[in-house]
Amino acid sequence: MKSDYDVIVIGAGPAGSIAARTTAQAGLATLLLEKRQEIGSPVRCGEAVGLETLVKFIQPDPKWISAEIDAFSLSNPQGDCLVVPPEEQTLMLERKIFDRELARLAAEAGAEVIVKARATGLIKKGPGIEGVRLNVQGQPREAHAKIVIGADGTESQSPRWAGLKSIPQLKDYYTAAQYLMTNIDVNPRICQYHIGWSLAPGGYCWVFPKGDKKANVGLVMWVDPKEKKTAIDYLNEFVAARFPDRSILSQIVGGIPVTNVLPEMAADGYMAVGDAAHQSDPLTAGGIGPSMCGGSLAGQVAVEAIKAGDVSAKFLKQYERMWDAQWGKSYRRLYRIRHALLKVPEDKLSHIIRQASLLDAQTLSLKDIALIVMKSYPQLMLEVIPYFLGQ
Amino acid sequence: MIDVAEAYVSVDYDHCSYCGACVAVCPPDCITLHDATLMIDTAACTLCRRCLPACPTGALSIVEADA
Numbered sequence: 001m002k003s004d005y006d007v008i009v010i011g012a013g014p015a016g017s018i019a020a021r022t023t024a025q026a027g028l029a030t031l032l033l034e035k036r037q038e039i040g041s042p043v044r045c046g047e048a049v050g051l052e053t054l055v056k057f058i059q060p061d062p063k064w065i066s067a068e069i070d071a072f073s074l075s076n077p078q079g080d081c082l083v084v085p086p087e088e089q090t091l092m093l094e095r096k097i098f099d100r101e102l103a104r105l106a107a108e109a110g111a112e113v114i115v116k117a118r119a120t121g122l123i124k125k126g127p128g129i130e131g132v133r134l135n136v137q138g139q140p141r142e143a144h145a146k147i148v149i150g151a152d153g154t155e156s157q158s159p160r161w162a163g164l165k166s167i168p169q170l171k172d173y174y175t176a177a178q179y180l181m182t183n184i185d186v187n188p189r190i191c192q193y194h195i196g197w198s199l200a201p202g203g204y205c206w207v208f209p210k211g212d213k214k215a216n217v218g219l220v221m222w223v224d225p226k227e228k229k230t231a232i233d234y235l236n237e238f239v240a241a242r243f244p245d246r247s248i249l250s251q252i253v254g255g256i257p258v259t260n261v262l263p264e265m266a267a268d269g270y271m272a273v274g275d276a277a278h279q280s281d282p283l284t285a286g287g288i289g290p291s292m293c294g295g296s297l298a299g300q301v302a303v304e305a306i307k308a309g310d311v312s313a314k315f316l317k318q319y320e321r322m323w324d325a326q327w328g329k330s331y332r333r334l335y336r337i338r339h340a341l342l343k344v345p346e347d348k349l350s351h352i353i354r355q356a357s358l359l360d361a362q363t364l365s366l367k368d369i370a371l372i373v374m375k376s377y378p379q380l381m382l383e384v385i386p387y388f389l390g391q
Numbered sequence: 392m393i394d395v396a397e398a399y400v401s402v403d404y405d406h407c408s409y410c411g412a413c414v415a416v417c418p419p420d421c422i423t424l425h426d427a428t429l430m431i432d433t434a435a436c437t438l439c440r441r442c443l444p445a446c447p448t449g450a451l452s453i454v455e456a457d458a
Contacts, residue, residue: 036426044410118425155411155424167418175412175447223416223444231447253447255412 001114001136001143005029007302008132008145009111010119010158012039014288015274015295016151017102018057022299023149024111028306031143032103032111033134035118035152040099044154044254045288046178046216048191048208051089053289057102057296060091064101066210067092070189076350077196082357084364090191092210093288122148122161122270128311129162129269146311147302148270151295154255156276162267168278170223171339172259174203174285177231178218180250184243186215194238195353197346201227204284205238217243220256220285222342258282260335265323266316271298279327283334290327297322340383348377398455399433400442406450413442413451 005028009020012034020032048069054060069090075081107113114136121133123142131144150158159166186192192207199205202222209215219235221227231253239246257278265277273279273294280287301319305311341349355372356364373381411424421435422442443451 153411155414157414157420160420166415168416170416170441170445173416173445175445177447225440225444227444230449232449251408252410253408253412254410255415255445255447257415 001031001112001117001141002029003142003144005031005112005143005145006306007031007147007149007299008143009033009149009151010132011035011151011153011156011274011276012103012106012113012115013099013151013153013274013291014102015276015279015291016149017099017106018292018295019149019151019273019299019302020106020111020113021102021109022296023302024106024109026299026303027110028303030106030111031145032106032113033117033119033132034103034113034115037116039103039113039115040096042252043095043180043250044252045093045095046206046208046218046286047093047095047210047288048286049091049093049288050087051091053293054091057292058105061101064094064098065091066094066214067188069191069209071191073190073192074353074356075192075194076353077194077199077346078350078354080350080354080357082353082364083190083361086191092191092208092216094210119152119158122158127268129267146269146306147316149295149298149302150270150272150276151274152276154257154275156272158270159262159272159276162270162272164262164264164267164270164272166262166272166276166278168257168259170225172257172282173223174220174256174258175223175231175253176203176218176220176256176285177235177251177253178216179235179239179246179248180210180214180252181217181239181243181246181248182212182214183245183247184213184215184217186213195349197349199238200234202342205235214249218252223255256280256285256287258285258335258338260331261323261327264317265320266313268313269311269316271301271316271319273298279323281334282331283338293326294323297326337384340380343383344377344380348380352376398438398453400431400436400438401452401454402429402431403450403452404429406448407446408448408450410447412445412447416441416445
């Protein structure tokens with residue numbers, strides 16, 4: 001490790017590795033830090049990703065693909081099931097291998113990658129940032145840079161250090177749990193969503209196949225101080241009822257901000273990307289594709305800023321505008337839809353899914369679903385329609 | 392009212408998975424996560440309780456010293 005860089009990226013997940021690759025490719029001296037001893041572990045993800053976004057950054061490789069998905073299913077707690085084709089081709093990843101490959105590509109582009117290197121603070125000078133204070137394998141160190149990119153995940157602290165308002169409201173935060181299970185009989189090409197507040201209050205359960213009778217089985221739920229049961233409790237109930245012969249290969253838990261991104265993602269000499277910037281989809285909390293986009297955009301803006309000799313917040317806010325142009329409209333819509341859905345009682349939601357499941361999935365259109373919703377729970381349409389028309 | 396000096400957030404390490412779900416929602420930023428250590432700065436903690444329901448495993452609770 002040197003003491004001076006152009007760009008330091010905190011966190012070697014997809015957002016951080018893409019950011020580091022982007023700046024290194026442009027010839028900037030780039031340091032990519034990973035606090036853990038192993039990049040890609042522990043996996044904290046459902047691992048489904050849309051191909052359209054993915055291929056902008058990396059060509060699909062069988063070594064990090066565990067399944068190809070043909071359809072999504074939407075079920076209610078009674079077992080009625082609506083199967084729909086995905087909006088885009090979808091893959092199930094092997095994140096442990098995928099993340100390591102993205103970091104390798106960053107290194108290949110010229111970035112220096114180090115593990116067991118934890119950022120403990122930002123070195124500030126006036127309003128700006130001069131670098132990062134580190135703990136590298138137990139030793140306190142400092143590394144200087146013109147720009148710091150915070151890709152430190154859901155538990156990130158770097159946005160706060162940079163002065164950004166990054167604490168989500170509890171209504172915009174999912175608490176989550178997932179098992180990697182084996183010995184379960186599921187269609188290996190269908191990603192299942194299970195919706196019902198009794199299964200996952202304010203969220204949903206998923207069963208995402210990973211081949212070889214394996215699947216990621218998980219849930220997200222809202223954070224409610226009055227709730228007596230935890231995410232793990234709800235997940236255990238879900239799997240006990242459905243997968244009696246399961247074995248569990250891994251358990252992960254975590255929190256996911258679903259705020260529709262930070263109000264500000266850039267400060268003087270600093271940009272936040274990925275989960276650190278709350279870039280997960282505010283409805284489903286899917287975040288691999290958007291995070292890679294966030295990393296790429298921040299990387300591009302870092303390159304321009306250093307070329308222009310201007311790393312001020314004013315310059316770096318280009319990144320926020322570029323993000324908004326790509327994702328802003330759909331994220332605002334998804335955020336509204338989630339909050340509208342939360343008001344729908346479980347029996348109405350179940351009824352909507354049941355009615356839709358009775359129609360021919362091949363010809364099912366958004367109009368058909370809208371008609372069912374109009375009949376079952378018109379208030380939902382009234383809440384959602386303005387955002388489809390207006391934005 | 393709970394007096395800050397008489398109560399604190401306790402971590403049940405049998406349940407904690409070191410995921411950091413609590414770190415993200417802590418307004419005074421008083422929770423620090425290292426590899427397999429979760430530390431709470433009880434002097435900075437305001438006992439706002441936001442971390443309790445955010446924890447996916449229910450590993451956090453308020454302990455009242457007098458109770």
